[in-house]
Each structure stands twice: as C-alpha cells, then as structure tokens.
Amino acid sequence: MELTVRVTKSFGGFRLGADFTASGNRIGIFGESGSGKSTLVNMVAGLERPDAGEILLDGEPLFSADRRVNAEPERRRVALVFQHPHLFPHLSVRANLLYGWKRCTVANRRIGLDDLVGVLRIGQLLDRGVNNLSGGEKQRVALGRALLSNPRLLLMDEPLSALDDALRFQIIPYLRGACEAFAIPYLFISHSLVEMRLMTDRVVVFDRGRQADDTTPDDLARSRMGGSPVGYINLLRLADPREHDGLTSYAWGGGRLLLTARSDGAESLFELSSKDMILFKKHPEAISARNLLCCTVTGTFDAGRKVGVELACGAERLVAEVAGEAARELELAAGSEVYAAVKASAFRRLG
C-alpha cells in the first residue's frame, strides 16, 4: 500500500498540515490529544474535506483539489474502526458483521465470514445480541465488520483507548493478526508509544497540527525517553513460568528472570522501564535485586539530560538510562560489559 497525504485543513485557530507518503502495511499516526490525528483520518476516509492538496491511495486520487476529485466515502474502499465500537444495537453479532459484507461489491469479496470468524475467534458469539458483549468482544466484532467490507485500507482511530490495560493487550494480537492474515494494510492512530511499537513499522508524528517527524516506533520511543516520566518501555515476551521461592521464574535471553508478577499463559508480554535498571561496571557482591543480567553494551544515545544505553543480553535487547555523569564513570562504550540489576517487582504484565 502506498498512501500520499499532502493536505491542509483549518478550523478557527487550528491548522493541520500534512505532507507524507507512507509505503507499507502498518503505518502509525502518533500525536498528543488535539494534534490533528482524527482530522487526518477523517480526510482519508472522506468524512472531512481538506482545504487544499491531495490524498492518493496506490496512486489513485481519493481527493485532489487541482483535479477536482473528492471520492464519496463508500467509494474509497477505506474502512474505519473507532475508539467505541458503534455496533447496531438491534442486530445480532452475525448481522452486524454481515453489514460490512453487504456493503462490499461481489467482485471485491475476498474475506468471507467463516474465515474471519475463525481468525477473530468470535464463532460462539454469532447468534448473540451485541448489548451484553464485553468491551473486548464488541471491539473484535467492530473490527470484523470493518474487515468484511474488504477494504483496501483500514483506518483504526484510537481503537484501544476505551479499553482497560488488560483488555488492550488482549485485543492487540487480534488487530494485528487479522490484518496480517487477510493482508489488509492499516493506518493506526494512537497517542500511546507502546501501542505504536506493537502495531506499526513506521510512524508519522503530529504536534499541534504540524507534521513533526516520520520515523520508526522504536526510534520515536528512544527520542522521547529523556523527557518521559516512564522512560523507555522495554517490552519482553516471557515464556515458561515456574514457581520459585514465592516468585515466578521465566525463560528469557538464554537464562531465567525472577518476577513478582504471575501469568497463567505459556507466554506473556511484560514491560520494564529503562528507569528500573541499575548498571554496574563490575559484578556486585550481593544485592537485593533478584535479577543480575550480564550484558554487552551495543551503543549509547543522547536523550536530553539522560544517556540511553543499549544492551544485548543473549539474543535479547534492552534499553537502560543513566545520568551523564554515571555514563562517564561506567566508561560505557560499544562492546563493554556491564551488569544490569533489576528488581523482581519492576516488571509489569501487559498481556
């Protein structure tokens, strides 16, 4: 998929200016509240008319001020998933899903109900009404309805922000997996860096209507580390939980980590902040932190008043942060060895 957005749009004192061409299937639009993300999505969907410029999807103009093109929303073959599922309350799950299918021309019907139901695991819900579904189930049905319209592009405008943390991270594999299974490219809109890293390969960043950056989600997270109260969030997939003296031990990086957090599944996603790692130049004698990881420094980066330290631990990668003075004392250089201490309680389970 190649999407070109070169538009301007003003409302009173707010002006949005976008100028990017995004290639790939997993594109993110990131920005704080009020930065213009929804306005941009609505222009791509045809719900909002740009003041000037053009929007091209795979070379085809959806909007072009010069060529006087402004395709109707239903002719764009672009589907939307919003923060709230907006299901039809009087229809069953099946009828909600088929609403998307019926809006799609016969020639474009590539994704069918049975395949979709299998991928989203909603077979047991088909004959139920939608009013008493859980928030996560509703959002899966909303995604299914959008995918059954067999779009060329799926727009997801903050699809996770109405869900609590536990549900958010349960839904992400469905969003990602279904789009991948049916090869549907998407534009994923969020103000969460973690969601960006889990859902996208490339991110266009907006700041108060201005296009501020075009980068990878990981570089974006690193660049914001110094100014962020939560630092850089390391995402760890931990497998094989085992009880260990009141803690849980998980396989990771060729060794095992000890955590206070438990999980029931074979593999779970955890976060660890760059702020929760203490680096030592030499092996400390005895420490209270339950994890002491022998790491190789693979690089450092400047993060405002902090130095980001990239670490390799077996095949795994972590980012720690230290003050500039500490970086000098530790003599951090690519290839040097350090020990990283992490408390068992520093890991937080995401999903």
Ligand SMILES: Nc1ncnc2c1ncn2[C@@H]1O[C@H](COP(=O)(O)OP(=O)(O)OP(=O)(O)O)[C@@H](O)[C@H]1O
């Ligand atoms: N139809 C409209 N009329 C007037 N102002 C509008 C309209 N739509 C959006 N705006 C203004 O444009 C700015 C950008 O809004 P937009 O909803 O695109 O931001 P956002 O990044 O999606 O924010 P959020 O994350 O809070 O949804 C805001 O100041 C908003 O008040």
